[in-house]
Amino acid sequence: MSSIDTLLVHGANDKVTYAREVNVPIYLTATFEQKSFDDHSGYGYARGNNPTRESLEHLIAALEGGKHAFGFASGMAATSAALSLFSAGDKVLVIGMIYGGTYGVLNNVFSGFGIKWELVDIDKSEDLEQYITDDVKGVFFETPVNPTLKVNDIRGIASVAKKHSLLTIVDNTFMSPFAQRPLELGIDVVVESATKYLGGHSDIIAGIAAVNDDKLAERLHMIQALQGGIIQPFDAYQLIRSIKTLGVRVRQQTYNAGKIAEFLAGNEAVKTVHYPGLESDPGYELQKSQTDYPGAMLSFELADGYCPAKFLDSLKIFTLGASLGGVESLIGHPATTSHRSIPEDVSKKFGISDLLIRVSPGIEDTQELIDDLAQALKLAKK
Numbered sequence: 001m002s003s004i005d006t007l008l009v010h011g012a013n014d015k016v017t018y019a020r021e022v023n024v025p026i027y028l029t030a031t032f033e034q035k036s037f038d039d040h041s042g043y044g045y046a047r048g049n050n051p052t053r054e055s056l057e058h059l060i061a062a063l064e065g066g067k068h069a070f071g072f073a074s075g076m077a078a079t080s081a082a083l084s085l086f087s088a089g090d091k092v093l094v095i096g097m098i099y100g101g102t103y104g105v106l107n108n109v110f111s112g113f114g115i116k117w118e119l120v121d122i123d124k125s126e127d128l129e130q131y132i133t134d135d136v137k138g139v140f141f142e143t144p145v146n147p148t149l150k151v152n153d154i155r156g157i158a159s160v161a162k163k164h165s166l167l168t169i170v171d172n173t174f175m176s177p178f179a180q181r182p183l184e185l186g187i188d189v190v191v192e193s194a195t196k197y198l199g200g201h202s203d204i205i206a207g208i209a210a211v212n213d214d215k216l217a218e219r220l221h222m223i224q225a226l227q228g229g230i231i232q233p234f235d236a237y238q239l240i241r242s243i244k245t246l247g248v249r250v251r252q253q254t255y256n257a258g259k260i261a262e263f264l265a266g267n268e269a270v271k272t273v274h275y276p277g278l279e280s281d282p283g284y285e286l287q288k289s290q291t292d293y294p295g296a297m298l299s300f301e302l303a304d305g306y307c308p309a310k311f312l313d314s315l316k317i318f319t320l321g322a323s324l325g326g327v328e329s330l331i332g333h334p335a336t337t338s339h340r341s342i343p344e345d346v347s348k349k350f351g352i353s354d355l356l357i358r359v360s361p362g363i364e365d366t367q368e369l370i371d372d373l374a375q376a377l378k379l380a381k382k
């Protein structure tokens, strides 16, 4: 299977199973019988392994262009597992802004374990060098960055990190492996909230992590089994089912995002649009060089004199809610939701103003989405 479109549909069940089933079965069992007193081969206690979960992990590994993948109970469980690869005294450089939950877990959990971290603002990958001290052991970033949609140079950062033997982790939630595969560009660990594009229907919370390196995989599998933040078999089944339509969804969502971005860019109620699929966006060329699709997430700033609350409360098709990547269009206000736990001076510095709105277009009719935004923007004037 060389095409990702074929892989999406068939990648989970090209393993030999018992009854030659066409679909992956849900193994609802907490344990498996030992073959005999001294034969522990095959499956054991299901926190360690479960065939439904394994089918998902097999599929994710192939989609991410990696050798190994792991299914978790949430994106935060996957991120926490990846951050558990560090030890007390290690310092992690976090590039640009990150998801509020990741900020929170670094600040409130991993800092307590002695893992240091610093948020660094860089324009090109070489700028990273100035922050690399002896204790720096890793780099964590998103691209495009949530919610400012700033594009980070995956190849460039991976190469600076390699030179200094730093472990690189990318949160690929905003893109999904259909559009962007950081492992193929030299990154060590990719994590993703499968709640978003992979799940795509706003009905499960799940996460994944993928790697190429066998030793890293062994450690992640150990962390997954010992910390226990595993994805449940039913959720794994739902994800496998959802992933079959990932390509169809992302293509339509990207199309809608492009049209919405163009509309917003020409509207007087809008100060700036952040969408790396727009030729005028500072991240346009870089995004094109490292992704198959520009992605479907965008954000924009209302012009002065417009009220975010009035705008958001006037929408009829867009749902005001804190998530993204679903078939239904979602919209949100990062400053008071996803990024509210980040101190105001920090979030302001990274461009999360009160006027910033984040948009996750779904697969609805393009013109009806644009009309909905247009009527709400008119009502948003103070």
Ligand SMILES: *Cc1c(COP(=O)(O)O)cnc(C)c1O
Pocket: 074, 075, 076, 077, 099, 101, 142, 146, 171, 173, 174, 192, 193, 194, 195, 196, 205, 206, 207
């Ligand atoms: C939602 C999200 C997460 C966390 O995922 P959960 O599944 O909610 O735990 C992490 N990173 C990004 C970029 C997200 O949008």
